[in-house]
Amino acid sequence: MGIAATITAPAEGPFFQGKKSVEPILKTENLWKLYRAGKVDVPALRGVNFAVQPGESVAVMGPSGCGKSSLLYVIGGLAQASRGKVFVDGNDLTSLSDAARTRLRRHKIGFVFQRFNLLPTLTAKGNIAIAQFIHGDGFDPHRFDVVTQLLGLAGRMHHKPSELSGGEQQRVAIARAIINEPKILLADEPTGNLDSKNSEVVLQMLRQLNKDLGQTIVMITHNPEATTYFDRVVHMRDGIIVDGVPAD
Amino acid sequence: MMGELIARNLLHRPLRTLIGVMAVAVEVALVVLIVGLTSGLLTETAKRIEGIGADIMLQPPAASVFLGFSGSPMPIKIGERLSEIKYVQSVAPVLLQFNSTGGVDVIYGIDPDSFRTVSGGFVFIEGHDMEGPDDLLVDDWAAKAKHIKVGDTYKLLNHDWHVAAIIEHGKGARLFVPLDTLQDLVGARDKASIFLIKCTRPEHTEDVMEEIRHTLPGYTVRPLKDFLSLMTSTNIPGLQAFINAMIALAVCIGLLVIFLTMYTTVIERTRDIGVLKSLGADSSFIIRALLSESAALCVLGIFAGVGLSYAVRAAFLAGFPTLSILITPGWILRAAGIALIGAVFGASYPAWLASRKDAVEALSYD
Numbered sequence A: 001m002g003i004a005a006t007i008t009a010p011a012e013g014p015f016f017q018g019k020k021s022v023e024p025i026l027k028t029e030n031l032w033k034l035y036r037a038g039k040v041d042v043p044a045l046r047g048v049n050f051a052v053q054p055g056e057s058v059a060v061m062g063p064s065g066c067g068k069s070s071l072l073y074v075i076g077g078l079a080q081a082s083r084g085k086v087f088v089d090g091n092d093l094t095s096l097s098d099a100a101r102t103r104l105r106r107h108k109i110g111f112v113f114q115r116f117n118l119l120p121t122l123t124a125k126g127n128i129a130i131a132q133f134i135h136g137d138g139f140d141p142h143r144f145d146v147v148t149q150l151l152g153l154a155g156r157m158h159h160k161p162s163e164l165s166g167g168e169q170q171r172v173a174i175a176r177a178i179i180n181e182p183k184i185l186l187a188d189e190p191t192g193n194l195d196s197k198n199s200e201v202v203l204q205m206l207r208q209l210n211k212d213l214g215q216t217i218v219m220i221t222h223n224p225e226a227t228t229y230f231d232r233v234v235h236m237r238d239g240i241i242v243d244g245v246p247a248d
Numbered sequence B: 001m002m003g004e005l006i007a008r009n010l011l012h013r014p015l016r017t018l019i020g021v022m023a024v025a026v027e028v029a030l031v032v033l034i035v036g037l038t039s040g041l042l043t044e045t046a047k048r049i050e051g052i053g054a055d056i057m058l059q060p061p062a063a064s065v066f067l068g069f070s071g072s073p074m075p076i077k078i079g080e081r082l083s084e085i086k087y088v089q090s091v092a093p094v095l096l097q098f099n100s101t102g103g104v105d106v107i108y109g110i111d112p113d114s115f116r117t118v119s120g121g122f123v124f125i126e127g128h129d130m131e132g133p134d135d136l137l138v139d140d141w142a143a144k145a146k147h148i149k150v151g152d153t154y155k156l157l158n159h160d161w162h163v164a165a166i167i168e169h170g171k172g173a174r175l176f177v178p179l180d181t182l183q184d185l186v187g188a189r190d191k192a193s194i195f196l197i198k199c200t201r202p203e204h205t206e207d208v209m210e211e212i213r214h215t216l217p218g219y220t221v222r223p224l225k226d227f228l229s230l231m232t233s234t235n236i237p238g239l240q241a242f243i244n245a246m247i248a249l250a251v252c253i254g255l256l257v258i259f260l261t262m263y264t265t266v267i268e269r270t271r272d273i274g275v276l277k278s279l280g281a282d283s284s285f286i287i288r289a290l291l292s293e294s295a296a297l298c299v300l301g302i303f304a305g306v307g308l309s310y311a312v313r314a315a316f317l318a319g320f321p322t323l324s325i326l327i328t329p330g331w332i333l334r335a336a337g338i339a340l341i342g343a344v345f346g347a348s349y350p351a352w353l354a355s356r357k358d359a360v361e362a363l364s365y366d
């Protein structure tokens, strides 16, 4: 499709510039996030301008403490912005109530964390099913099969997290994050707790999700090699995006 | 799915779950047994009084249905005036005496002949009727509980009695002695605590009572068949309040343990709560999940509590056969309801706390 696009619309230039005519699925405008530590406000984000197109995969890099996680939490609606705007699929998160933000997160966002964060008492299947249950559409066996096949988890569904390897746990977490077909998958250092072999498997799968299913992905990483699996890399430093200037 | 989540969570910490279940079980059993014991004792006493076989009981003015609490005895002469009333077939004076050695008993001092005509007589399981002044009649339950046999010497009210007979239970008291001897012993010569009256026909009960009220104004007159309905805890001053206080105490135990159980659960699952929030669970989902878990714990506790009630009752009845503990479905349901409300109430603060947790902080909790 990319080739066809460049051929039929050469005037629009390279692939992702061509996509700019489409509304971004995610956009922030002068986004600030302040944390209150005692009596002083600690700025974690200091005017972030950031946009992601539908179907794009973006890696976010930057030194520790530069605000990457904060950015992810705010655009995922888990934390509230202090100033500025966040648009997810056309909705301004900063104008929404807590309940409305929760609803939006439920329907449009999937999270993957460094520490897997599976519910320890449920099996792999239960962990995925509970996401469907919270989403409210009930258990969809077809989607379930597609996702577990894709992530190579078919045989591991009845095991508890403690009986799975780190790589398997993270794949279950990814399955849980995408089971409800979110508009955006947000991943915070998903390979941070994995050895290089498992990291590679997880990154491969994320790329496959992006390429085969058109899943929009924003991933934080410290691993420069990981960026090769992504369409674009964004660098952060001191709470702002310093595009083009490598931060690490 | 919610059910699976709750079941898995409860199984995840079996000991904690067990403690929570046991606390609710104790709560339920305490309520059921306290109520069962009081209503059992009252019903049993009332039945025994009804079982005397007389139609009417005369008591001193302002006397209680609880015979042991009756005021100062009446002159025995009143009996003669009662026998003169139309339709009265026979009158039996009884002197009541509390005895608290080896449990609480009421001893009836009776005149064997008049008591026999009023009540239709005892059924003798073993032995013979009162003959001497020290003869004691014991009912079968008391005999079993106190290991008394015919021919034994039994000490009661600092007096040595000769056990003349074991009689069938259900005639008012469990211990009967001759009226004269008891009067002498307690210094109540020519006195009686109650008069039992038998009418020529039961239909005349109302008329006779009316006539007694007329001849002896101010005295307490009751038909014996009313005792069952009169003997309730609300008729004993303070008893209902005591029962309520005991129930409140039991509920407090359940509430506190449920609170602690759910509170530690919420702390322990801080990160899981953050995860649920990241999946889009709202406050109501979190609250529902935790309240349901507490309710599930409570339901397990209720079943255990009912079982515990019956087990405790069986154990007590084995040791104290004269004890009567009445376990009714009504009170099991009420105890279950009380426990359930307590469980939801006890879990509501932890659940609210969980629903208010900051998702990001919860996710970084170790």
Ligand SMILES: Nc1ncnc2c1ncn2[C@@H]1O[C@H](COP(=O)(O)OP(=O)(O)OP(=O)(O)O)[C@@H](O)[C@H]1O
Pocket: A035, A036, A037, A042, A043, A044, A062, A063, A064, A065, A066, A067, A068, A069, A070, A071
């Ligand atoms: N809850 C908080 N309260 C106060 N300050 C916070 C809080 N969370 C983050 N910060 C601060 O905000 C800044 C950005 O933190 P953030 O976690 O977003 O960084 P990061 O880029 O994800 O770092 P890392 O690579 O180590 O995960 C840091 O200076 C951090 O100390």
Ligand SMILES: [Mg+2]
Pocket: A068, A069, A070, A188
């Ligand atoms: Mg981080």
